[in-house]
Amino acid sequence: EPEVTQTPSHQVTQMGQEVILRCVPISNHLYFYWYRQILGQKVEFLVSFYNNEISEKSEIFDDQFSVERPDGSNFTLKIRSTKLEDSAMYFCASNKQANYGYTFGSGTRLTVV
Amino acid sequence: SQKIEQNSEALNIQEGKTATLTCNYTNYSPAYLQWYRQDPGRGPVFLLLIRENEKEKRKERLKVTFDTTLKQSLFHITASQPADSATYLCALATNSGYALNFGKGTSLLVTP
Secondary structure, three states: OOOOEEEOOEEEEOOOOOEEEEEEOOOOOOEEEEEEEOOOOOEEEEEEEEOOEEEEEOOOOOOOEEEEOOOOOOEEEEEOOOOHHHOEEEEEEEEOOOOOOOEEOOOEEEEEO | OOEEEEOOOOEEEEOOOOEEEEEEEEOOOOOEEEEEEEOOOOOOEEEEEEEOOOOEEEEOOEEEEEEOOOOEEEEEEOOOOHHHOEEEEEEEEOOOOOOEEEOOOEEEEEEO
C-alpha cells in the first residue's frame, strides 16, 4: 500500500536554528498538508498546499514557517528560527481530492533545545 | 468559535463488547466528517468518511452515524478486540474545505 514518507524521524536542533522537514507524498495525490502535535495535545493544522501554492494556512503558520515543493516528489516544511515551543511531532499528509481521507506519514519528532 | 468535542475521558471496555465514541461540534456546517485512529507516536490513520446526506456508514466492524441536526457523530466498534485499543479522532473540514480540524480524541482501551 502506498505510503507518505517523512525524514528524518527525529531531529534535535538548537533554538534559533533553521530546520527543514522533508516529506514524499503519495505519487498520484494532489493535495498536501502539514500538521503538528505537541505532546499530549491534539493534531493541529498548519498548512495545505495545492497546485503549487498554499491553499490555506492556520494562525500557527506565521512568517517563521514556509513550505515548498521543489520537485515532483518532495514537499518540505521549513522553520526559519526555531523556538522551544516548536518542539512537537510534525506530520505530513496527502490526498487525491480535498474531501477524501488523508494518508499521514509517520512523523518527524522535532526537539528544540 | 468552532469547536470539536470528544470525550476526554478514556473509554475502557471488555473484549467482545461494542465501543461507542462521541463527537460533538459547534459552529461548523460540515459537508462531511471523518474518523481516524492514532496509535502512540504514530500518524493518524484514516478509517471512515461520512457525508452530510448519509445517516450511517459501515466498514467491517466499524459504524459511523452523522446527525447534522444534533451536530453529532457516533463511532461504534462492534465485537471489540484488544488490538482496537488506540485513540480515535474526529475531524471536520475547515471553512475553506481545504483542510481538516481534529478533535482531541478519545482513548479506547479494550481489555481481554
